[in-house]
């Protein structure tokens with residue numbers, strides 16, 4: 569193994585954004601694999617990640633590299649490869665390739681195979697089809713195995729560059745999407761629940777960097793929701809590298825809402841305050857949008873009416889990437905991302921405190937503004953004590 573060839577979805581790359589995308593992806597890979605001293609080179613339509621660390625032949629390190637590449641947004645798929653020694657001219661490039669390929673095939677047992685060639689650069693005179701046939705015939709002769717294009721036991725992925733050839737046997741699926749950082753920063757309102765971590769992941773995959781805000785009612789409740797938020801952030805950080813988690817003490821603010829507003833509006837007023845405070849955090853962080861895990865109709869506060877009343881408390885856009893998803897789809901996604909097991913642990917969420925018996929399902933902005941009129945919102949925002957962890 570000499571390293572990895574990394575592919576991205578070409579379709580996401582329009583015109584001038586392309587070099588930006590590729591450079592960002594290169595940096596993100598370098599950061600994520602930094603313990604292994606990777607050297608990432610930009611090739612036509614793909615990246616090559618060369619691993620120089622001497623421990624690389626160690627199986628554990630190899631697995632750890634594969635795991636990390638599998639978590640980097642922007643990578644559509646990648647393959648562990650060997651690389652043939654560089655040469656000038658088609659004939660010598662192919663000779664070098666065949667030598668390394670047959671060395672590698674010696675340790676493989678297979679009854680059927682196929683060769684799947686891609687030319688990174690159309691400068692190479694032979695077409696992919698011609699290379700498939702030429703190498704296929706040789707492998708058949710040497711190994712006695714038959715060619716099976718539908719269901720081969722072994723696939724040889726061949727990537728041809730002008731002076732060298734990369735090849736591998738296993739194409740591994742990546743996260744897809746865009747590299748983190750390319751779309752700007754967002755503040756994710758992260759509860760300890762199932763939905764908001766999935767919403768965060770969706771935005772990371774669209775190239776956002778996420779900063780997290782968790783609202784807690786400690787000491788009115790125990791510490792559990794904060795502990796969960798931290799663990800969730802640690803998992804989500806696998807996909808984006810380091811980030812920040814803001815912990816917002818929210819219990820006293822809830823108490824003030826409870827004392828001065830009608831019971832049925834409490835949840836909406838909590839949410840509006842959360843949106844305002846998250847917007848403060850966005851200001852500090854130069855973030856351009858807020859993100860929540862709401863999905864239409866899931867609970868009383870997530871009707872179109874209530875969502876628009878909450879929305880009007882903030883001036884930044886609020887993204888709700890799960891708005892059209894069913895709970896089951898969200899749960900499956902949480903399992904894939906790795907957040908589900910933490911999300912289902914019991915906790916004491918701030919919203920459970922002073923929960924109304926009959927929350928209003930359809931509020932309107934006039935009644936809500938009236939309900940808020942006894943609350944000194946500016947003072948609350950000015951006095952808020954944020955702490956940043958992680």
Ligand code: ATP
Nearest residue numbers: 757758759761762763764781782783860861862918
């Ligand atoms: P989740 O599974 O993310 O908790 P939910 O289905 O429980 O969502 P709600 O409790 O109504 O729905 O919360 C809606 C959204 O509001 C959450 O997805 C999250 O973005 C935000 N939110 C709710 N509670 C908190 C909190 N304590 N801290 C930060 N954000 C919160």
Ligand code: MG
Nearest residue numbers: 759760761917
């Ligand atoms: Mg919740």
